[in-house]
Amino acid sequence: MAKAPVNPKAFPTLALETVLIQRVNGPVCGVDEAGRGPWAGPVSAAAVILNPADLPPGIDDSKALTEKRRAALEPEIKARAVAWGVGFASVEEIEDLNILHATGLAMCRAVEQLAVQPVAALVDGNYRFKLPCEIQTVVGGDGLSLSIAAASILAKTARDRLMIDLDAQYPGYGFARHKGYNAPIHQAALKTLGPCPAHRRSWSPIKALLEQV
Numbered sequence: 474m475a476k477a478p479v480n481p482k483a484f485p486t487l488a489l490e491t492v493l494i495q496r497v498n499g500p501v502c503g504v505d506e507a508g509r510g511p512w513a514g515p516v517s518a519a520a521v522i523l524n525p526a527d528l529p530p531g532i533d534d535s536k537a538l539t540e541k542r543r544a545a546l547e548p549e550i551k552a553r554a555v556a557w558g559v560g561f562a563s564v565e566e567i568e569d570l571n572i573l574h575a576t577g578l579a580m581c582r583a584v585e586q587l588a589v590q591p592v593a594a595l596v597d598g599n600y601r602f603k604l605p606c607e608i609q610t611v612v613g614g615d616g617l618s619l620s621i622a623a624a625s626i627l628a629k630t631a632r633d634r635l636m637i638d639l640d641a642q643y644p645g646y647g648f649a650r651h652k653g654y655n656a657p658i659h660q661a662a663l664k665t666l667g668p669c670p671a672h673r674r675s676w677s678p679i680k681a682l683l684e685q686v
Contacts, residue, residue, distance in 0.1 A: 503620025558586025
């Protein structure tokens with residue numbers, strides 16, 4: 474019996490952007506975040522308004538790309554985009570606001586950094602954050618919208634650089650390797666060294682590990 478053909482991976486397009494631009498009659502950006510799940514470090518977000526006539530080839534969901542490919546695409550996106558912006562919310566803001574609202578704050582800062590202010594934004598996920606423009610949420614948006622995918626790349630590369638800096642500032646935790654996420658080396662370091670100022674101390678995994686010390 475012949476095997477059913479495997480559907481090729483679908484890459485993001487500008488279809489959602491095109492429809493939204495026609496409706497709002499103005500610039501549309503894509504917005505995405507990086508770092509909602511880690512035990513340490515800030516959450517980052519990026520906003521990107523792409524130029525349909527000058528798209529860097531190979532843009533995809535940052536999670537589907539290698540670190541090397543993300544690093545190569547980052548300057549291409551910044552050079553060719555109509556506008557781009559990156560924003561962060563600190564560990565202190567995550568602790569004060571909770572991760573959801575801190576993510577919204579980072580997204581708002583990213584949109585405010587755009588040299589061209591959008592009329593509307595395509596935002597990855599299903600939560601309607603308060604941004605300085607109209608919002609359309611898109612579940613799985615980083616795999617559907619080129620603008621959101623581009624934003625996912627910028628948010629990820631910006632946060633990774635910051636975590637490498639934190640690794641130099643707080644050695645021993647392996648931040649440069651795991652970027653603050655759960656990893657055996659991270660768990661072992663927490664048990665040995667305790668948390669540093671970059672850790673999200675209110676998070677239950679951190680509390681649980683510290684209680685075992």
